[in-house]
Structures are given as C-alpha cells and as structure tokens.
Amino acid sequence: MTAGTDGGRLPAAYLVPGSSSFTDFLAAQAPLLLPSGRSLPSGAAIDAPHGTTIVALTYAGGVVMAGDRRATMGNLIANRDMEKVFATDEYSLVGIAGTAGLAVELVRLFQVELEHYEKIEGALMSLEGKANRLASMIRGNLGMAMQGLAVVPLFAGFDTDGGAGRIFSYDVTGGCYEEHDHHSVGSGSLFARGALKKLHRRGGTGDDAVRTAVEALYDAADDDSATGGPDVGRRIWPTVGIVDESGSRFVPDDEIAPVVDAIIAARADNPGGAR
Structure with missing residues (x-):
C-alpha cells in the first residue's frame, strides 16, 4: 500500500471512517499481509522451528513472565538464544509457544494493533480488551493451525483499573481463559506447572516471583528436551519480563545471572530425580 499518484494524496481507503482495529483495516485492504491470509498447498508440510516454554505468575504488585531461549526443529536445536517474551505495550507482555515464525509475526501485528488503537482512540485499550483482541487474531490463524502451524501464546499484564497483575491463556481456536496465580504453555509446561504449584506464594515480592519463574523453567528443562535450561x-x-504499576520492563542479564547461580548452587548436592 503506497501513496497515490494524484498529487501525493493518500488512497481513498485511508480516508474512510472505520473501526480502530488495524487488523480489520489490513484484512479489508491487504489480506495477504496477515498471517491468516496465507495458506499452504494441500498436503504440504513444513518442519518449522518451534518455541517453548513460557511461564507467568502474579505477585503482590504485578506479574512476571519468563521464557526459555531454545527453539527446536524436530530433534534438532534450531536456535539457542531466541527471544520468546515481548512487551506488547506499556502494561502488557506476551510469550510465544508454537511455530516460531508465525508467532513472532502475530506478536508484531498485535503490537501495531495496540499502538494503532491508542492513536485512534487517544487511550490505552483495557487489559481484557487486549486479551480478547489477541484471541480473535489467534482464531484467524486457525486454518494454518489445522495444517500443523499452531500459535499458542500466553498473555499477561497489569490491570490499571484493578491494580493487579492478570494472566490469560489461549487455545488454537482462539479461546481465551483467565488464569489465576500462575500458568505455563509449551512442551515443558507440564513440568513447569508442577514447580509453580509448589513454589508460588501470593504474598511474595517481585524478586521472589523472578526466582520462582527461573526455577520453573529449570525444572522444565530438566525433563523436556525442547526446553533450554540456563x-x-x-x-x-x-528472558524475564515484569509488569507492574510502573509499566513493563525486562530484567537485565546481570541480574538474572546471580539467580541462576543461586539455583545451581542450591541443587548441587540434591539435583533431584534419577540420573
């Protein structure tokens, strides 16, 4: 979509009143630019990199989301330092699991969607509105999911109205579910969820939540080959992100390293499980 040749004016489509959804505008004007606008030939199969595992948990002042850095392609490690947790706007984060390429594209489109809404409406979308908007975008990818290219993100943010962190999970059909206290997605989620159940404390601090998130990913990597440990x-x-009343931000590596070192030291004499 480029500017028209008539005196440099914008095409008429840009001047027609519509909704504040950039995705709806794109679907009407250039549907092939949407992830859901492309399809595989019948019977085709793609062995694409997949990303796992994402965990999220609330604490007294907000919510923490963390993801491992490994991407796999079948039995191969496709990438060792992939970023899977992204800030979608000032007060929310999203973590991706599933087909990596489509997931990253979906996140970027979601970021533009929220920015476009804010510019048109002059206000941030509500946290539930963001969660539901992401659900509709996942639902639009159902055709690709039926061909094996599924995207199942985890969404979390700080509710400025309620003053608390909230977590939302999804299924491939776009179903949106609010989770309480903690949740995880990806191939290592079963093992991470077990760790979260034992370690999560509702009255804990942000530092406690960061330690718990890293511990959960460590446990997931211990039993799931697709999840990369530290x-x-x-x-x-x-990658560890935090959202609270001050907004979203990421914990720098030099602050994560001591947490990892402490976990490894604590498990040196009791690694857990059979060798």
Whole structure:
C-alpha cells in the first residue's frame, strides 16, 4: 500500500471512517499481509522451528513472565538464544509457544494493533480488551493451525483499573481463559506447572516471583528436551519480563545471572530425580 499518484494524496481507503482495529483495516485492504491470509498447498508440510516454554505468575504488585531461549526443529536445536517474551505495550507482555515464525509475526501485528488503537482512540485499550483482541487474531490463524502451524501464546499484564497483575491463556481456536496465580504453555509446561504449584506464594515480592519463574523453567528443562535450561557456558539466561504499576520492563542479564547461580548452587548436592 503506497501513496497515490494524484498529487501525493493518500488512497481513498485511508480516508474512510472505520473501526480502530488495524487488523480489520489490513484484512479489508491487504489480506495477504496477515498471517491468516496465507495458506499452504494441500498436503504440504513444513518442519518449522518451534518455541517453548513460557511461564507467568502474579505477585503482590504485578506479574512476571519468563521464557526459555531454545527453539527446536524436530530433534534438532534450531536456535539457542531466541527471544520468546515481548512487551506488547506499556502494561502488557506476551510469550510465544508454537511455530516460531508465525508467532513472532502475530506478536508484531498485535503490537501495531495496540499502538494503532491508542492513536485512534487517544487511550490505552483495557487489559481484557487486549486479551480478547489477541484471541480473535489467534482464531484467524486457525486454518494454518489445522495444517500443523499452531500459535499458542500466553498473555499477561497489569490491570490499571484493578491494580493487579492478570494472566490469560489461549487455545488454537482462539479461546481465551483467565488464569489465576500462575500458568505455563509449551512442551515443558507440564513440568513447569508442577514447580509453580509448589513454589508460588501470593504474598511474595517481585524478586521472589523472578526466582520462582527461573526455577520453573529449570525444572522444565530438566525433563523436556525442547526446553533450554540456563546455558552457563554461553551465558544465555531466560528472558524475564515484569509488569507492574510502573509499566513493563525486562530484567537485565546481570541480574538474572546471580539467580541462576543461586539455583545451581542450591541443587548441587540434591539435583533431584534419577540420573
């Protein structure tokens, strides 16, 4: 879509009143630019990189989301330092699991969607509105999911009206479900969820929540080959994001490293489980 040749004026489509949804505008004007606007040939199969595992948990002042850094393609490690947790706007985060390429594209479109809404409406979309908007975008990808290219993100944010962190999970059909206290998605989610159940404390601090998130990813990596644990040799740590009343931000690596070192030291004499 480029500016028209008539005196440099914008095309008429840009001047027609409509909703504040950039995705709806794109669907009407250039549907092939949407992830859901493309389809595979019948019977085709793609062995694309997949990303796992994402965890999220609330604490007294907000919510923490963390993701491992490994992407796999079948039995191969496709990437060791992939970013899977993104800030979608000032007060929300999203973590991706599933087909990595489509998931990253969906997140970028979601970021533009929220920015476009804010510019048109002059206000931030409500947290529930964001969660439901992401659900409709996932639902639009159902055709690709039926061909094996599924995207199942985890969404979390700070509710400025309620003054608390909230977590939303999804299924491939776009079903949106609010989770309480904690949740995880991805191939290592079963093991991470078990750790979260044992370690999560509702009255804990942000530092406690960060430690719990890293512990949960450590446990997931211990039993799930698709989940990458902290890589001490390469100094690759999990991506950890925090959202509270001050907004969304990421914990720097030099603050994650001592947490990882403490977890490894604590487990040195009791690694847990059979060898």
